[in-house]
Amino acid sequence: MFKIIRTCLILILVTLLLLAVPAAVVTGKDVWSTVELYLRVESELLMPTETGRYYREIFWTHNDELIDLAFAYPNFWNESFNLISTFDVGFEALLNGRGSEVVITAEQIAVAEDYYTLLMEIGSPALQRTLQEESTRYPLRSFIGLTMEESATRVLGPQTIPLPTPNPE
Numbered sequence: 001m002f003k004i005i006r007t008c009l010i011l012i013l014v015t016l017l018l019l020a021v022p023a024a025v026v027t028g029k030d031v032w033s034t035v036e037l038y039l040r041v042e043s044e045l046l047m048p049t050e051t052g053r054y055y056r057e058i059f060w061t062h063n064d065e066l067i068d069l070a071f072a073y074p075n076f077w078n079e080s081f082n083l084i085s086t087f088d089v090g091f092e093a094l095l096n097g098r099g100s101e102v103v104i105t106a107e108q109i110a111v112a113e114d115y116y117t118l119l120m121e122i123g124s125p126a127l128q129r130t131l132q133e134e135s136t137r138y139p140l141r142s143f144i145g146l147t148m149e150e151s152a153t154r155v156l157g158p159q160t161i162p163l164p165t166p167n168p169e
Contacts, residue, residue, distance in 0.1 A: 037088060040095050049156045058134075062127050073122055079115045086111045090148040099149030109140050116140065 046052030059066075069076045086108050093102040116135065120128055143151050 034084075034088065037091060037095070038084075041091055044095055045091075045152060045156065049158075051156045055155075058130060062123075062130065065124055065127055069119075069122055073118075076118065076122065079118050083111055083115045094148040094152055099152060100147045102148045104143045104146055104148065104151060106144050109144050112140050 042056060046056045070080070090099075090102040090104065090108075093099055116131060119131055123131065138155060143154075146154070
């Protein structure tokens with residue numbers, strides 16, 4: 001029971017600090033909009049597909065370790081928010097029906113590769129195995145030049161629950 005409570009509390013803290021606060025500082029957004037964005041990624045992109053649920057399960061399988069790494073390695077914090085801030089505009093576009101307008105660049109993939117390299121250096125053998133399997137399945141460089149929509153379809157397949165129609169602003 002204590003482990004569940006500890007995990008929930010730490011997850012909330014890490015979500016706010018690791019995801020929201022640094023990304024909000026970098027992008028000038030408020031904390032809650034960043035948290036909301038990644039909750040939408042989970043509910044609207046991952047949950048509607050079998051593959052998305054598979055990737056969500058991978059995250060939760062390694063969640064405790066990621067939390068421990070965040071506290072043990074200051075560079076992990078920096079690389080995490082750098083990765084998040086690099087892709088948040090693309091995820092926003094994808095979630096708002098404009099994923100075909102945002103192209104993944106070589107610079108973005110370089111940030112993702114730096115993050116991958118760091119995790120391969122400091123992660124457990126189980127996390128390293130998972131990362132290696134996924135990098136074999138989807139080499140990061142193969143996403144350069146694809147739109148966010150093309151990338152999502154490539155990895156997740158077609159959505160089984162349609163994405164919401166964006167509100168005109």
